Amino acid sequence: MKAINVGLCGVGTVGGGTATVLKRNGNEIARRAGRPIVITMAANRDLDRARELVGDDVLLTDNAMDVVNNPDIDIVVELIGGTTVAKDLVLAAIANGKHVVTANKKLIAEYGNEIFALAQEKGVMVAFEAAVAGGIPVIKALREGLTANQIEWVAGIINGTSNFILTEMRDKGSAFADVLAEAQRLGYAEADPTFDIEGHDAAHKLTIMSAIAFGIPVQFDKAYLEGISKLDAADIKYAAELGYRIKLLGMTRRRPNGIELRVSPTLIPAGRLIANVDGVMNAVLVKGDAVGATMYYGPGAGAEPTASSVIADLVDITRLHTADPEHRVPHLAFQPSQIANLPILPIDEVETCYYLRLTAKDLPGVLADVTGILAEGQISVDAMLQKPAAAAGGTAEIIIVTHIAIEKNINIAIAKIENLASTHGKVVKLRLEHLNG
Amino acid sequence: MKAINVGLCGVGTVGGGTATVLKRNGNEIARRAGRPIVITMAANRDLDRARELVGDDVLLTDNAMDVVNNPDIDIVVELIGGTTVAKDLVLAAIANGKHVVTANKKLIAEYGNEIFALAQEKGVMVAFEAAVAGGIPVIKALREGLTANQIEWVAGIINGTSNFILTEMRDKGSAFADVLAEAQRLGYAEADPTFDIEGHDAAHKLTIMSAIAFGIPVQFDKAYLEGISKLDAADIKYAAELGYRIKLLGMTRRRPNGIELRVSPTLIPAGRLIANVDGVMNAVLVKGDAVGATMYYGPGAGAEPTASSVIADLVDITRLHTADPEHRVPHLAFQPSQIANLPILPIDEVETCYYLRLTAKDLPGVLADVTGILAEGQISVDAMLQKPAAAAGGTAEIIIVTHIAIEKNINIAIAKIENLASTHGKVVKLRLEHLNG
Numbered sequence: 001m002k003a004i005n006v007g008l009c010g011v012g013t014v015g016g017g018t019a020t021v022l023k024r025n026g027n028e029i030a031r032r033a034g035r036p037i038v039i040t041m042a043a044n045r046d047l048d049r050a051r052e053l054v055g056d057d058v059l060l061t062d063n064a065m066d067v068v069n070n071p072d073i074d075i076v077v078e079l080i081g082g083t084t085v086a087k088d089l090v091l092a093a094i095a096n097g098k099h100v101v102t103a104n105k106k107l108i109a110e111y112g113n114e115i116f117a118l119a120q121e122k123g124v125m126v127a128f129e130a131a132v133a134g135g136i137p138v139i140k141a142l143r144e145g146l147t148a149n150q151i152e153w154v155a156g157i158i159n160g161t162s163n164f165i166l167t168e169m170r171d172k173g174s175a176f177a178d179v180l181a182e183a184q185r186l187g188y189a190e191a192d193p194t195f196d197i198e199g200h201d202a203a204h205k206l207t208i209m210s211a212i213a214f215g216i217p218v219q220f221d222k223a224y225l226e227g228i229s230k231l232d233a234a235d236i237k238y239a240a241e242l243g244y245r246i247k248l249l250g251m252t253r254r255r256p257n258g259i260e261l262r263v264s265p266t267l268i269p270a271g272r273l274i275a276n277v278d279g280v281m282n283a284v285l286v287k288g289d290a291v292g293a294t295m296y297y298g299p300g301a302g303a304e305p306t307a308s309s310v311i312a313d314l315v316d317i318t319r320l321h322t323a324d325p326e327h328r329v330p331h332l333a334f335q336p337s338q339i340a341n342l343p344i345l346p347i348d349e350v351e352t353c354y355y356l357r358l359t360a361k362d363l364p365g366v367l368a369d370v371t372g373i374l375a376e377g378q379i380s381v382d383a384m385l386q387k388p389a390a391a392a393g394g395t396a397e398i399i400i401v402t403h404i405a406i407e408k409n410i411n412i413a414i415a416k417i418e419n420l421a422s423t424h425g426k427v428v429k430l431r432l433e434h435l436n437g
Numbered sequence: 438m439k440a441i442n443v444g445l446c447g448v449g450t451v452g453g454g455t456a457t458v459l460k461r462n463g464n465e466i467a468r469r470a471g472r473p474i475v476i477t478m479a480a481n482r483d484l485d486r487a488r489e490l491v492g493d494d495v496l497l498t499d500n501a502m503d504v505v506n507n508p509d510i511d512i513v514v515e516l517i518g519g520t521t522v523a524k525d526l527v528l529a530a531i532a533n534g535k536h537v538v539t540a541n542k543k544l545i546a547e548y549g550n551e552i553f554a555l556a557q558e559k560g561v562m563v564a565f566e567a568a569v570a571g572g573i574p575v576i577k578a579l580r581e582g583l584t585a586n587q588i589e590w591v592a593g594i595i596n597g598t599s600n601f602i603l604t605e606m607r608d609k610g611s612a613f614a615d616v617l618a619e620a621q622r623l624g625y626a627e628a629d630p631t632f633d634i635e636g637h638d639a640a641h642k643l644t645i646m647s648a649i650a651f652g653i654p655v656q657f658d659k660a661y662l663e664g665i666s667k668l669d670a671a672d673i674k675y676a677a678e679l680g681y682r683i684k685l686l687g688m689t690r691r692r693p694n695g696i697e698l699r700v701s702p703t704l705i706p707a708g709r710l711i712a713n714v715d716g717v718m719n720a721v722l723v724k725g726d727a728v729g730a731t732m733y734y735g736p737g738a739g740a741e742p743t744a745s746s747v748i749a750d751l752v753d754i755t756r757l758h759t760a761d762p763e764h765r766v767p768h769l770a771f772q773p774s775q776i777a778n779l780p781i782l783p784i785d786e787v788e789t790c791y792y793l794r795l796t797a798k799d800l801p802g803v804l805a806d807v808t809g810i811l812a813e814g815q816i817s818v819d820a821m822l823q824k825p826a827a828a829a830g831g832t833a834e835i836i837i838v839t840h841i842a843i844e845k846n847i848n849i850a851i852a853k854i855e856n857l858a859s860t861h862g863k864v865v866k867l868r869l870e871h872l873n874g
Contacts, residue, residue, distance in 0.1 A: 021585050021727045031652055031775035032584045034763065129582075135728035137582025144581075145566075145574025147469045148458050148748030215468055273734060276710060290458045291572035291735060291745035297710060298731030308728035311585030320764050326471065327760040338468035 001035040004318045007067035007098075008054065009089060010079035011044040014103055014130070016053035017303030018077065018310050023055070033315045043067045068093045075317055077310060078102040087111055094118045094126065099321060101313040103130035103306055109204035112211070112218040116331040123325045127313035132205045133158050133282045135305030136298040137312060142212045142286065143333040149288030151213040153253040155435055158205045160280035160300045161189045161196035162228050162248040166265075167278040170236050170245065176229060188280055198227030199248065199263040206250035209284070210261050214254055214342060215334035219261070222344035226264035235357060235428060238399050239267050242383055244355075244432065245275040251352075251433060258343040260350050267355050267401075267432040274435065285435060293435075348408040353382065353432040356400045356410075358417055359389050359424040363396050366422040370398070373416045377409040401432060438472035441755045444504035444535075445491065446526055447516035448481040451540055451567070453490035454740030455514065455747050460492070470752045480504045505530045512754055514747060515539040524548055531555045531563065536758060538750040540567035540743055546641035549648070549655040553768040560762045564750035569642045570595050570719045572742030573735040574749060579649045579723060580770040586725030588650040590690040592872055595642045597717035597737045598626045598633035599665050599685040603702075604715040607673050607682065613666060625717055635664030636685065636700040643687035646721070647698050651691055651779060652771035656698070659781035663701035672794060672865060675836050676704050679820055681792075681869065682712040688789075688870060695780040697787050704792050704838075704869040711872065722872060730872075785845040790819065790869040793837045793847075795854055796826050796861040800833050803859040807835070810853045814846040838869060 006022075008015055019039055022029065030036045043064040044050035050060055061067065068076055068089050076093040078100060080086045086107050093100050095118065102108065108115070108128050119126045129139045133156065142154070157163050161183060168179040180197070183189035195201050203223040211218045228248050239246050249266035252259060268275040273295060277283040282300030287293050299305040320328055332339060360366040363386075374381060385399040402410070414427045443459075445452050456476055459466065467473045480501040481487035487497055498504065505513055505526050513530040515537060517523045523544050530537050532555065539545065545552070545565050556563045566576045570593070579591070594600050598620060605616040617634070620626035632638050640660040648655045665685050676683050686703035689696060705712040710732060714720040719737030724730050736742040757765055767773060797803040800823075811818060822836040839847070851864045 017727075025585060025587055025727065028587050028652075029585060031771045032767070034767075034772050136731055137578050140577060140582045141574050141733075144753065145577045145749055146745065147466060147752040148462060148745040150462055150465050215465075273710065273713060276713060288745060290454075290462065290741040290748075292739075292742060294573055294733070294735030296578075296731070296733060299729050302729075304727040305729055308583065308585040308725065311727075312582055315584040316581065319766065320760075323757075323760045323764040327757050327764060329756065330469070330471075334468045335471050 003036040003038045004314070005040040005072050005074050006037060006314060007070060007073035007076045008039050008042040008079065009064040009067050009076060010081065011042050011050040011053050012079065013303045014306045014310065015079045017307035018079070019054040021304055021307045021311060029311065029315065033318045035318060037314050037318055041067050041070055041073060064089045065092065068096055068098065073098060074321065075099045075101060075314060078104060083107050083110055090115060091118060094122050094124055097122055097124060099124045099317045100126045101310055101317065102126070102128050103310060105131040105201065105204040105208065109207040109218055109220040112208070119331065120336050125317050125320065125328060126331060127317060128208070129313050130306045130309035132208050133284055133296070134298070134300040134302060135308045136282060136284065136296045136300070137309065138209070138284045138296045139212065141294070141296055142209060143329055146286060146288050146291060149290045151254065152287040152289060153251065154209050154213050154284060154286050155274070155433060156206060156209065156250040156282070156284040157247050157274065157277050158250050158282050158284065158300060159196050159202040159248055160282060161193065162202070163278070164188045164280045165197070166228060166246060166248065169233055170240070173233060173237065175233050176231055197229050199225040202248060202250045202263045206252055206261065206263060210252035210259060212333040213252065213286070214259055215332065215338060215340050216259060216342050217339055219344050222261060224262040224264070224347040228265050231265050232428065235430060238357065238385060238387065239355065240270070242385060242399070242401060243270050244268060245270050246430065247275065249433065255345060255351070258345040261344045262347060262350060264431050267430055268435060272435055348411070350407040351404055353404055353434065354402045354410050355430040355432050356402070356414070357428040358398050360396045360398050360422060361424050362422040366398070366420065369420050369422055370417055373413050374402070377405070377413040379405040379409060379413055440473040440475045441751070442477040442509050442511050443474060443751060444507060444510035444513045445476050445479040445516065446501040446504050446513060447518065448479050448487040448490050449516065450740045451743045451747065452479070452516045454744035455516070456491040458741055458744045458748060466748065466752065470755045472755060474751050474755055478504050478507055478510060501526045502529060505533055505535065510535060511758065512536045512538060512751060515541060520544050520547055527552060528555060531559050531561055534559055534561060536561045536754045537563045538747055538754065539563070539565050540747060542568040542638065542641040542645065546644040546655050546657040549645070556768065557773050562754050562757065562765060563768060564754060565645070566750050567743045567746035569645050570721055570733070571735070571737040571739065572745045573719060573721065573733050573737070574746065575646070575721045575733045576649065578733055579646060580766055583723060583725050583728060586727045588691065589724040589726060590688065591646050591650050591721060591723050592711070592870060593639070593643060593646065593687040593719070593721040594684050594711065594714050595687050595719050595721065595737060596633050596639040596685055597719060598630065599639070600715070601625045601717045602634070603665060603683060603685060606670055607677070610670060610674065612670050613668055634666050636662040639685060639687045639700045643689055643698065643700060647689035647696060649770040650689065650723070651696055652769065652775060652777050653696060653779050654776055656781050659698060661699040661701070661784040665702050668702050669865065672867060675794065675822060675824065676792065677707070679822060679836070679838060680707050681705060682707050683867065684712065686870065692782060692788070695782040698781045699784060699787060701868055704867055705872060709872055785848070787844040788841055790841055790871065791839045791847050792867040792869050793839070793851070794865040795835050797833045797835050797859060798861050799859040803835070803857065806857050806859055807854055810850050811839070814842070814850040816842040816846060816850055
């Protein structure tokens with residue numbers, strides 16, 4: 001049977017992995033797909049490096065547009081990253097009637113609506129399994145495996161760098177900066193780690209899952225982001241004493257009046273399976289009204305894990321590329337005419353549980369003051385812990401875990417607590433999710 | 438758009454759940470599928486019970502063949518179970534050109550080859566996500582999400598009843614019989630629990646996953662089955678001391694000369710995520726050569742979780758039912774012409790690690806004797822534990838964990854150990870899997 005010709009744009013880590021796996025498993029993949037899938041052309045700035053990674057039988061160019069404009073190419077794989085060249089070339093490929101596979105979470109989270117609209121108009125598929133949670137086929141699970149369900153929420157540990165750092169901070173009791181330096185030495189964190197540790201990467205992935213789970217447009221600009229760089233090792237320790245672990249958690253939840261979409265360091269009960277996902281691994285926990293909770297776990301990055309998802313998309317497209325568009329799975333799981341304009345709720349309107357830590361100067365007075373303030377704000381207390389203060393001048397640290405409350409009310413209460421004569425400094429606030437199945 | 442008409446054969450727990458979810462989430466499902474999916478006819482022996490569960494607007498019959506022969510029905514859902522009526526009606530539905538969705542693991546594991554051959558000939562789809570691991574979309578993950586990979590092995594905790602019993606035995610230190618009685622009282626075990634506790638149910642599911650993972654025919658008759666009814670609480674305790682948990686594990690592994698396909702109580706390192714899957718929950722861990730290890734976790738049974746998978750299959754078929762058969766995903770993941778006739782290896786040829794427990798009468802002599810026998814059989818020892826014997830007359834129990842060995846050699850060694858004058862009674866043998874990602 002005629003081979004499917006793939007044009008690879010960007011031959012770096014994932015591009016090299018894709019070429020390697022397509023060659024090594026070409027026979028196994030063709031046994032599944034019904035025809036060979038072959039990289040016949042590749043674009044890369046460094047042609048020598050590309051030649052090394054893709055082999056001798058691939059046409060090379062240093063201009064990705066050559067790939068997009070080659071009439072022999074059936075599917076364009078975009079692995080350049082970013083939203084400049086990558087966006088232009090994806091839109092050009094679609095305009096040329098080519099199907100696209102991309103691992104570019106930023107591109108899909110920020111420009112997905114425009115890209116999918118053009119793809120719909122041109123009758124082509126844009127597949128992006130590799131953009132979320134690396135090798136874990138979680139887009140497929142959400143988009144096809146759970147179609148019976150009203151999705152209630154999706155919670156994900158979807159940034160390996162942050163999860164590695166948090167795991168090391170917990171296991172070794174180390175400070176953030178020390179562990180970050182170690183992660184950089186091991187190659188788990190970039191020289192400029194901002195994108196990973198401040199939650200941008202996780203928020204891109206969460207934005208995509210949120211759209212697919214709830215049938216809404218991608219709305220990255222409305223996502224709330226809070227990273228792990230300000231996390232104090234003390235809070236990891238206190239959380240453990242209270243029976244929780246702290247993870248950089250992406251959480252998107254359906255509420256009657258909109259959708260919560262937020263990434264932040266979050267306490268999770270230590271007994272939950274997802275709380276035990278450690279190191280660079282990723283996991284996504286999905287709550288559907290019919291199925292309950294299901295979880296998808298695996299490597300969230302790396303050359304061959306990500307290539308695994310890129311190639312799964314190539315196989316899907318190979319099976320469907322001559323089928324009528326009505327037979328395809330919609331890009332965002334819901335039919336384009338059925339995408340709902342549910343608003344993303346501002347962070348003030350989020351409802352969840354909270355972990356608060358404050359430093360008390362005058363212990364007898366402070367408990368009455370603080371509990372009074374919480375009661376005023378309709379915030380009820382689930383657990384409380386008192387520790388000798390680390391900070392100079394303080395007599396004690398008080399840790400409070402609340403039941404579900406509105407973030408706005410928590411912030412008002414915190415402002416009042418910080419203004420008390422009996423407290424010292426800022427209140428630490430972390431979100432807490434029980435993730436009940 | 439024209440609705441898809443579903444004929445439901447068997448209105449019990451899962452049938453009722455399917456009707457409930459299709460009604461409750463009908464709008465959400467149609468937003469995804471592009472058209473409504475509606476049960477228009479149902480067959481059940483007890484018509485009153487069926488009427489209660491499916492509502493007033495469904496045509497009822499007590500003869501499932503009426504559904505199969507109704508020209509208005511697009512998809513037949515078989516939820517009768519067993520391999521008599523169910524098999525006849527599935528084959529008749531296919532012969533009538535109807536697509537089929539089934540939750541019947543026994544039917545697919547034992548008669549899948551015949552069923553898929555007829556479906557191929559008639560150009561219809563037979564979908565069976567609900568047959569394996571209830572609500573977890575693991576068939577989809579294996580068949581579509583991991584198509585880039587040579588699958589190396591699939592390991593599953595895929596019988597909720599057994600996992601509940603083993604979890605309780607571990608947590609409470611109770612004997613098998615006591616926990617079984619409790620499980621029966623709670624409704625987690627049938628009055629006749631044989632099918633669950635002796636490994637048949639798990640082996641049916643594993644047989645199906647093995648076929649899809651490796652591109653081989655279903656070969657349930659070649660599966661090796663060993664249940665949990667003879668498991669001694671002492672071994673759960675000793676395993677824990679050595680850092681392992683015992684699970685009823687389905688394991689299918691690719692070997693150069695064939696496929697291992699076996700279900701048995703198996704030790705797993707306690708630190709592995711899958712070792713922490715407790716109670717009635719299911720999980721499947723898959724090792725692919727490109728992606729590494731990914732895991733799929735969720736409820737393995739129950740009305741709505743199983744309905745979630747039935748309906749996901751209905752949506753898939755709805756999308757593809759008018760497409761050319763070449764656009765569909767092959768029933769066993771590989772193209773029918775590409776199914777390989779790899780043999781299932783006899784249990785004697787299995788290679789894995791082992792846990793052995795023997796009772797020593799004469800301690801000084803026995804260690805030399807036993808280690809000599811193991812060395813003769815090329816079996817090397819990974820760990821050893823000595824305990825005061827519980828059995829009368831013995832002086833000590835010796836627990837040995839081996840490195841990888843051939844089962845045949847282990848059995849020969851065990852026979853020799855049991856014949857030693859220095860040992861007493863039978864040697865307990867359990868398999869042990871490290872499940873390294």
